[in-house]
Amino acid sequence: DTAVSQTPKYLVTQMGNDKSIKCEQNLGHDTMYWYKQDSKKFLKIMFSYNNKELIINETVPNRFSPKSPDKAHLNLHINSLELGDSAVYFCASSQRRSGILNTGELFFGEGSRLTVL
Amino acid sequence: AQTVTQSQPEMSVQEAETVTLSCTYDTSESNYYLFWYKQPPSRQMILVIRQEAYKQQNATENRFSVNFQKAAKSFSLKISDSQLGDTAMYFCASSLTGGGNKLTFGTGTQLKVEL
Numbered sequence: 654d655t656a657v658s659q660t661p662k663y664l665v666t667q668m669g670n671d672k673s674i675k676c677e678q679n680l681g682h683d684t685m686y687w688y689k690q691d692s693k694k695f696l697k698i699m700f701s702y703n704n705k706e707l708i709i710n711e712t713v714p715n716r717f718s719p720k721s722p723d724k725a726h727l728n729l730h731i732n733s734l735e736l737g738d739s740a741v742y743f744c745a746s747s748q749r750r751s752g753i754l755n756t757g758e759l760f761f762g763e764g765s766r767l768t769v770l
Numbered sequence: 771a772q773t774v775t776q777s778q779p780e781m782s783v784q785e786a787e788t789v790t791l792s793c794t795y796d797t798s799e800s801n802y803y804l805f806w807y808k809q810p811p812s813r814q815m816i817l818v819i820r821q822e823a824y825k826q827q828n829a830t831e832n833r834f835s836v837n838f839q840k841a842a843k844s845f846s847l848k849i850s851d852s853q854l855g856d857t858a859m860y861f862c863a864s865s866l867t868g869g870g871n872k873l874t875f876g877t878g879t880q881l882k883v884e885l
Contacts, residue, residue, distance in 0.1 A: 697875075758820060
């Protein structure tokens with residue numbers, strides 16, 4: 654079983670379109686994240702949810718809207734796609750609640766490569 | 771705010787040799803975690819090794835070990851007996867303890883293991 658799974662793995666679309674990426678984790682973690690990896694491989698956090706509550710919202714255009722229906726799912730919707738949105742988007746999860754299960758480690762999905770033409 | 775710096779964009783090593791990847795970080799916190807993640811061409815982010823800042827002993831995982839110098843804010847990764855499968859981008863990262871797990875990444879070091 655894949656611990657953190659993202660769909661789709663690849664997405665090619667035209668400028669101006671709206672697209673979504675879905676993420677699910679079966680690790681029982683309480684926190685999920687979206688990271689963006691640009692063409693130079695730099696990874697930067699975008700959002701984080703803890704038990705469906707938004708806890709991290711970095712400087713991201715409001716065309717990006719995350720949604721967490723429950724603590725095992727975190728989706729990313731992008732409106733009016735631009736060329737600069739082309740990147741690999743990684744979903745990740747961790748156990749944030751203090752305790753022995755909180756190792757600080759993030760478990761990543763395989764990434765979703767978005768190409769905007 | 772935390773920052774992580776990797777000053778070696780690319781490195782290469784011969785198979786079976788040892789290589790050390792450098793990482794420095796900056797934080798005002800006293801409790802934090804440090805990590806090395808590996809990203810092979812498959813794109814998957816894989817945890818290589820993890821260090822808790824309050825532990826003085828350097829972490830080791832089989833052929834991978836770290837040299838953690840807290841005062842110098844340095845966290846280098848040593849790979850012994852390099853294998854072709856070690857070819858990947860390696861990212862150093864830090865996060866705070868106390869329930870917050872936001873990872874701040876360095877810019878990565880592309881390691882190539884050659885025959």
